[in-house]
Amino acid sequence: MKGDPNEQVLLKALANNDSKAAETIYKDNFNMILNFILNNNGSYDEARDIFQEAMITLYQKAKSGSFVLTSQIKTYLYSVCRRLWLKRLQQLGKTTNGIENYETVVVEDDVEIHERQNAELGIMDRALNSLGEPCKSLLEAFYIEKKSMDQIALMFGYTNADNAKNQKYKCLIRLKKLFFSQYNIGE
Amino acid sequence: MEDILLLNSIERYLEGRMLEEEKNFFEALRQNNPAIDQMVVEHKLFLHHMNEYADVENFRDSIHTIHSKLSATGEVRNSEEPEGFTGKVVQLWHRYRKVTAIAASIACITALFISALAMYFSPSVDKTQLERLSRDIAAIKANQQVTNNTLKEVAEPKIPKGAIVKTGGTAFLIDGKGYLVTSAHVLAGSGAIVTDNNGNEYNSKILSIDQSKDLAILKIDDKDFKPVKNLPYAIRRNQPDLGEELFTLGYPRDEIVYNMGYLSAKTGYKGDTTSCQLSLTANPGNSGAPVFNKNGEIVGIITTKQTQAEDVVFALKSNNIFKLIDSLRTTDTFFKNVKLPTFSTLKNMDRVSQVKKAESYVFFVKAYN
Numbered sequence: 001m002k003g004d005p006n007e008q009v010l011l012k013a014l015a016n017n018d019s020k021a022a023e024t025i026y027k028d029n030f031n032m033i034l035n036f037i038l039n040n041n042g043s044y045d046e047a048r049d050i051f052q053e054a055m056i057t058l059y060q061k062a063k064s065g066s067f068v069l070t071s072q073i074k075t076y077l078y079s080v081c082r083r084l085w086l087k088r089l090q091q092l093g094k095t096t097n098g099i100e101n102y103e104t105v106v107v108e109d110d111v112e113i114h115e116r117q118n119a120e121l122g123i124m125d126r127a128l129n130s131l132g133e134p135c136k137s138l139l140e141a142f143y144i145e146k147k148s149m150d151q152i153a154l155m156f157g158y159t160n161a162d163n164a165k166n167q168k169y170k171c172l173i174r175l176k177k178l179f180f181s182q183y184n185i186g187e
Numbered sequence: 188m189e190d191i192l193l194l195n196s197i198e199r200y201l202e203g204r205m206l207e208e209e210k211n212f213f214e215a216l217r218q219n220n221p222a223i224d225q226m227v228v229e230h231k232l233f234l235h236h237m238n239e240y241a242d243v244e245n246f247r248d249s250i251h252t253i254h255s256k257l258s259a260t261g262e263v264r265n266s267e268e269p270e271g272f273t274g275k276v277v278q279l280w281h282r283y284r285k286v287t288a289i290a291a292s293i294a295c296i297t298a299l300f301i302s303a304l305a306m307y308f309s310p311s312v313d314k315t316q317l318e319r320l321s322r323d324i325a326a327i328k329a330n331q332q333v334t335n336n337t338l339k340e341v342a343e344p345k346i347p348k349g350a351i352v353k354t355g356g357t358a359f360l361i362d363g364k365g366y367l368v369t370s371a372h373v374l375a376g377s378g379a380i381v382t383d384n385n386g387n388e389y390n391s392k393i394l395s396i397d398q399s400k401d402l403a404i405l406k407i408d409d410k411d412f413k414p415v416k417n418l419p420y421a422i423r424r425n426q427p428d429l430g431e432e433l434f435t436l437g438y439p440r441d442e443i444v445y446n447m448g449y450l451s452a453k454t455g456y457k458g459d460t461t462s463c464q465l466s467l468t469a470n471p472g473n474s475g476a477p478v479f480n481k482n483g484e485i486v487g488i489i490t491t492k493q494t495q496a497e498d499v500v501f502a503l504k505s506n507n508i509f510k511l512i513d514s515l516r517t518t519d520t521f522f523k524n525v526k527l528p529t530f531s532t533l534k535n536m537d538r539v540s541q542v543k544k545a546e547s548y549v550f551f552v553k554a555y556n
Binding site: 017019022023026027030031034035039044048052055056059060063118120121123124125143144146165166169170172173176179180181 | 190191192195229230233236237239240241242243244245246247248250251252253254256257262263264266281282435
């Protein structure tokens with residue numbers, strides 16, 4: 001099955017953080033995955049988690065320039081969700097027999113890459129969370145919310161941007177220490 | 188403090204915010220000082236992870252928002268049972284459809300097995316295989332009105348007022364004085380009227396019914412009836428021959444209908460020697476119809492047809508008419524003057540002329556209560 005050109009456009013928009021694209025994909029596929037999870041011993045919340053995980057996988061793949069869609073987005077998401085759900089069931093020690101299987105594409109590698117990335121993100125997450133305030137919020141404002149130093153100075157009550165910048169670097173040094181204590185460069 | 192400055196420089200360097208001169212200076216520093224180079228590489232890696240983390244976190248946030256929005260507007264389902272009761276049923280169906288399919292298959296096989304057993308052990312019923320060719324009430328009723336209206340009848344219909352027509356069939360004259368032969372099962376009622384092919388109705392009396400042979404004698408008892416001197420056809424005393432070409436005249440509808448065929452067996456249903464098997468088309472209403480051979484001799488009276496086969500019709504052999512009359516003569520002097528025609532004047536005539544001569548003596552019988 002070849003990728004639909006419309007879907008290629010959709011994926012490009014997704015990679016460029018176009019929330020409309022994400023919404024379209026979400027709307028078109030969530031109910032299908034929900035049915036799949038519900039029919040295979042899952043709950044609504046589990047379906048939502050699995051689906052969002054699959055959306056992130058798709059997003060990461062779309063962002064990595066090398067991604068060429070070889071199947072429909074629907075098939076891809078279904079395959080990823082199915083794989084993730086099987087793994088989840090195995091972790092919980094539940095039976096995985098009789099999990100329905102429609103047409104799927106091979107996504108084992110993608111899921112593995114996604115999980116490795118998730119592990120790395122987990123390191124960053126833990127490092128950030130063990131920083132304590134105000135470092136955590138400050139760094140998040142700068143790196144995640146992409147605020148300027150002037151805005152940050154205003155938000156956190158620093159007299160000027162340079163003060164905020166100094167504070168930020170202090171926090172950054174601590175964060176890096178925490179991060180690299182977990183993260184093995186040689187890996 | 189130095190660390191902070193250094194980090195600031197590295198970040199500016201990596202983000203490409205350094206001026207050309209400063210950048211050259213920094214790159215030289217990097218080359219000469221492996222520790223600084225190490226820090227640059229490390230920070231680059233860190234920033235990469237941080238950006239990735241930021242991206243995914245932002246995306247995660249955005250799809251959370253999307254989920255809340257879409258489930259609020261109902262564009263995606265917002266609970267496990269969104270479609271109410273049917274949703275639950277569908278869900279149950281999905282969950283148990285394999286079990287259901289297996290159960291259904293077993294039920295199906297069992298049902299087939301039982302019906303096969305039942306069919307194997309139950310005795311076959313003759314009744315279902317033979318269909319009497321008298322016309323049933325409904326058909327007659329439906330046509331009665333039409334018949335009465337369209338026939339060139341001036342007089343009142345001869346059926347007594349309030350009488351219900353039960354069955355209909357065919358009868359034919361065996362004696363010009365008004366004696367008719369028909370099938371016993373045609374006369375389900377207590378009285379009968381007969382109609383000729385011109386639509387003239389005559390009252391008639393049932394003289395004798397032989398249910399075992401399915402044969403009955405009627406007598407026209409009507410002042411309008413003019414006795415016939417000589418009947419054109421004969422009634423054959425001998426057995427018919429296999430393969431003999433035959434034709435019949437009867438009233439499967441309100442008009443006389445001609446059909447032809449041949450004698451296909453010398454015995455009737457299940458080897459009945461009093462009747463024979465014909466191959467021709469017969470329909471309800473043909474019961475009691477005369478079967479002629481090509482010489483215009485009546486060889487039989489149509490009685491039944493096999494329901495499971497096409498064009499398998501049974502006729503009572505004509506010698507039974509002789510037998511019946513003979514037996515009646517011994518008990519009832521009334522039958523002494525009945526004289527059956529034994530000489531056919533239709534011999535060597537073409538079929539159209541034969542039919543023209545014979546059709547006036549074939550009647551439509553309606554039995555009523």
